[in-house]
Amino acid sequence: MHHQRIRLDSLHEKIMSAAQAAAFIHDGMTVGMSGFGGAGDAKAVPLALIERARQDPLKINLITGASLGRGLDGQMAEAGLLARRMPFQGDPVLRKAINEGRVVFIDQHLSEVVEQLRDGSLPNPDVAVIEAVAITEQGHIVPTSSVGNSASFAQTARQVIVELNLASSPYFEGMHDIFLPHGRPGRGPIPIISPDDRIGTQAIAIDPAKIVAIVLCDTPESAIPMLPPDHETQAIADHLVAFFEQEVEHERLGRSLAPLQVGVGSIANAVMCGLIDAPFSDLVQYSEVLQDSTFELLDAGKLKFASGCSITLSGPCGERVFGNLDKYADRLVLRPQEISNHPEVIRRLGVIAINTALEFDLYGNVNSTHVGGTHIMNGIGGSGDFARNALLSIFVTKSIAKDGAISRVVPMVSHVDHTEHDVDILVTEQGLADLRGLAPKERAELIINNCVHPDYREALRSYFTAACAKGGHTPHVLSKALSWHINLQETGSMQVAAASV
Amino acid sequence: MHHQRIRLDSLHEKIMSAAQAAAFIHDGMTVGMSGFGGAGDAKAVPLALIERARQDPLKINLITGASLGRGLDGQMAEAGLLARRMPFQGDPVLRKAINEGRVVFIDQHLSEVVEQLRDGSLPNPDVAVIEAVAITEQGHIVPTSSVGNSASFAQTARQVIVELNLASSPYFEGMHDIFLPHGRPGRGPIPIISPDDRIGTQAIAIDPAKIVAIVLCDTPESAIPMLPPDHETQAIADHLVAFFEQEVEHERLGRSLAPLQVGVGSIANAVMCGLIDAPFSDLVQYSEVLQDSTFELLDAGKLKFASGCSITLSGPCGERVFGNLDKYADRLVLRPQEISNHPEVIRRLGVIAINTALEFDLYGNVNSTHVGGTHIMNGIGGSGDFARNALLSIFVTKSIAKDGAISRVVPMVSHVDHTEHDVDILVTEQGLADLRGLAPKERAELIINNCVHPDYREALRSYFTAACAKGGHTPHVLSKALSWHINLQETGSMQVAAASV
Numbered sequence A, B: 001m002h003h004q005r006i007r008l009d010s011l012h013e014k015i016m017s018a019a020q021a022a023a024f025i026h027d028g029m030t031v032g033m034s035g036f037g038g039a040g041d042a043k044a045v046p047l048a049l050i051e052r053a054r055q056d057p058l059k060i061n062l063i064t065g066a067s068l069g070r071g072l073d074g075q076m077a078e079a080g081l082l083a084r085r086m087p088f089q090g091d092p093v094l095r096k097a098i099n100e101g102r103v104v105f106i107d108q109h110l111s112e113v114v115e116q117l118r119d120g121s122l123p124n125p126d127v128a129v130i131e132a133v134a135i136t137e138q139g140h141i142v143p144t145s146s147v148g149n150s151a152s153f154a155q156t157a158r159q160v161i162v163e164l165n166l167a168s169s170p171y172f173e174g175m176h177d178i179f180l181p182h183g184r185p186g187r188g189p190i191p192i193i194s195p196d197d198r199i200g201t202q203a204i205a206i207d208p209a210k211i212v213a214i215v216l217c218d219t220p221e222s223a224i225p226m227l228p229p230d231h232e233t234q235a236i237a238d239h240l241v242a243f244f245e246q247e248v249e250h251e252r253l254g255r256s257l258a259p260l261q262v263g264v265g266s267i268a269n270a271v272m273c274g275l276i277d278a279p280f281s282d283l284v285q286y287s288e289v290l291q292d293s294t295f296e297l298l299d300a301g302k303l304k305f306a307s308g309c310s311i312t313l314s315g316p317c318g319e320r321v322f323g324n325l326d327k328y329a330d331r332l333v334l335r336p337q338e339i340s341n342h343p344e345v346i347r348r349l350g351v352i353a354i355n356t357a358l359e360f361d362l363y364g365n366v367n368s369t370h371v372g373g374t375h376i377m378n379g380i381g382g383s384g385d386f387a388r389n390a391l392l393s394i395f396v397t398k399s400i401a402k403d404g405a406i407s408r409v410v411p412m413v414s415h416v417d418h419t420e421h422d423v424d425i426l427v428t429e430q431g432l433a434d435l436r437g438l439a440p441k442e443r444a445e446l447i448i449n450n451c452v453h454p455d456y457r458e459a460l461r462s463y464f465t466a467a468c469a470k471g472g473h474t475p476h477v478l479s480k481a482l483s484w485h486i487n488l489q490e491t492g493s494m495q496v497a498a499a500s501v
Helices: A009-015 A018-022 A045-057 A072-078 A092-099 A113-118 A149-158 A231-249 A266-274 A292-299 A315-322 A326-330 A345-347 A383-389 A441-448 A453-467 A483-489 A495-500 B009-015 B018-022 B044-054 B070-078 B094-101 B113-118 B152-157 B231-249 B266-273 B292-299 B315-322 B323-332 B344-350 B383-389 B440-450 B455-469 B483-491 B495-499
Strands: A031-032 A060-063 A082-086 A129-135 A142-143 A161-163 A211-217 A259-261 A284-287 A303-310 A332-333 A352-356 A360-363 A392-396 A425-426 A431-434 B031-032 B060-063 B082-086 B127-135 B141-142 B159-165 B210-216 B261-262 B283-286 B303-310 B332-334 B351-357 B359-361 B393-394 B425-428 B429-436
Touching: A009 A211, A018 A045, A018 A211, A045 A072, A072 A082, A072 A092, A072 B393, A082 A092, A092 A392, A092 B383, A113 A149, A129 A149, A129 A292, A142 A149, A211 A392, A231 A266, A231 A431, A259 A266, A266 A292, A266 A352, A266 A392, A284 A345, A284 B031, A292 A303, A292 A315, A292 A326, A303 A326, A315 A326, A332 B018, A332 B495, A345 A383, A345 B344, A352 A383, A383 A392, A392 B094, A431 A441, A441 A453, A483 A495, B009 B210, B018 B210, B031 B152, B044 B070, B070 B082, B082 B094, B113 B152, B127 B152, B141 B152, B231 B266, B231 B429, B261 B266, B266 B292, B266 B351, B266 B393, B266 B429, B283 B344, B292 B315, B292 B323, B315 B323, B323 B332, B344 B383, B351 B383, B383 B393, B429 B440, B440 B455, B483 B495
Parallel strands: A031 A060, A031 A129, A060 A082, A129 A161, A161 A211, A259 A284, A259 A352, A284 A303, A303 A332, A352 A392, A392 A425, B031 B060, B031 B127, B060 B082, B127 B159, B159 B210, B261 B283, B261 B351, B283 B303, B303 B332, B351 B393, B393 B425
Antiparallel strands: A129 A142, A425 A431, B127 B141, B425 B429
């Protein structure tokens, strides 16, 4: 079977075991691996590296597209394999290692990693490990369910290891659109005018002589846990649909809205599913990770086309989609993350960006990454790429967490990933605040009235009143600004502080 | 003389006094005025409006390119003329009015104002007031020393008032390149591949029937105070030149570096002047405001070409340049601020962006706008447009202010305009920190060692040590994070707190 998948005969002699392939990777090397949102990651070579690291000291600097699936990031951290890790992760074990200082983590805008490789401010990978569904007659690599940074890794690494996943649907071939901007000066535009434009090649063009190993594997796509919509996420979706309806009524949006980007996770997925019964049609996505909701909207005939850089599905949805990929192939394109998240394209298309906030504050600043201002959760991912350049930059979150011990709306966020200048709309299950064209104090009024949980509303209003008494364009009581977070650290709840302000 | 300047005869009957023209502007209107960095602003109609507002209640919502010159913003605030003001200002009197809540100010990325007018999330101006050097045979408007948002204001306003400034050099004609992106969907790329590319028209095309008034004036360009380089700014420039030399040595930059953007003000201007004697050649600028340094570099034969959206000069430099504009005309282009600051073009060209920070913190977050976290200084201006999308995002500041009472390097900034994700290089007179590819704790070490003033170094190190003891990816002691600012408020100096941490 793998002869149809490796169509350049001379490469057949490169087939070897994962352990043999992993031997190309030495201590201290920088390794670029495929994988984005747990999709399209190399599955065999990382396990072989983990095995080796458990025997002998072995540390690598690992760059990926984004998060890896199957707990690989955690296993690598546990085995002591990771010296440096970038640009994103989402694994509880790795997260703990980062926060304890055992792994150095660089949290980056996902569109920028390749720019930094290209301009030499980050070292190019010594070895790239790329999952593929096929190798073409020219020796070019056809990725599986994500593109991520794989094209750049394969082109810039000195050596390339291909993991040929025989379990991947052959219908992935043709779904990718590989385009990378040229170097500078003389770089031209990225010629995407519509989300369904194809501007590149179907495979990653490299010199096949760089392929030093091909590892066969037969491991199904990772399945991502996805919580069903609940009362709060449904309310968030309803507020957003009502807002879109109002925008259509005022002719600021048409019935097909604008190209949609939706962040990763259960809340964003539930919000997107809220569009199934909404009075919009011919929707398109220009997004990063395509989740279950993409396919539910495609199946419902609501979504015409989806552009992304990976497909990350829950178990049941994955079975349905990956088992019938031919049904979807002509309505999907997967691009390098540099292109799916490129400021140029996002600004040109006028994307509606919907991402999840960890917390936001009175004035619309958003924390997406740091619990309590200090402990990393996952990373900024693509949220900044989209929020900064979107037509509408929307952040959603439930208004409280941990049974009300935490308010997601606070006087001052403990870490800023998206500034007041980059946030248009905030939504909780309580309601929606449209901050466009408003000054800081006007935003605060709206956020207090519309977004904060009733248990925290009076406390936030008291803070704001006390702050306004001190004057300024963006009033704060500096000695109280972080008091909710401090009380959470000290007492396990923000509410103590809330009552005392 | 004005007959050569108003070349569409039918418009001659529209000539009237400033007071007559100002009568087109009614209470409650939104007015779009030319003006950017104190250049190219309307000079007569605003004075007539101020006069009226002193007699009768008159309030307008004022949108400009950026700051106005000649104290106009302050006079308008004092006369109670301003209800809402956006997207930038730099006037001490207006600043006070904003911080005291008498004027509502909306502080915006300068590239985004027109997008929000276009998509309907801000109201279009009722009346536009545009300074011009000429009106063409077609009735199109030729701006003076800035383009700013004038093209969009003139095209979207219902009525247009032109202030024909007879004191402006006729050599401004031909220097402008007016290009505006189309609406969506179907918007195409902005076809600038090189900073000297011309992609638009030389005048602002509008239906001349919209021109309701032409006011003749004869007021010279505003002169902007510009402090000469001092010991500290020279040291900042030296650190930056040494850094660029190292980048050239490592072949990450060529001898002509990359297109340069430099923020407004004496520090950034002095840094730019530091390139006059540096071993680089054939420099180009793709910037926003072109200041004295642009012309000093042009005169020195160091700079080949400069693209901007306004020319803002000191008195002596203005006399030299505006009196000999023909000498410079073929090496300059002035564009709408949407284009000079456009993420698409900045990212494509790979701009080196040098902007001034009000303060920055241990981890590289930058505050550009808010004194003490609460009181607006000027606004974010174009710094975010450039910093986010630049090849190299550089922020400069002196390490201390007010004779050492203030450290510009703090544990946690009191307001974030540019997040850790968007800042590559920090420079003070003490030294330079290259943050590229570093994790938060690595950045902190470098900033403490290289950038902070010796008077604050041990205090910042103590804070960092205490923070690290609490763990986390980005360690902080939340109860002390803003203590330096609090002590400044309470005692007039950060040093008390610095000593006690």
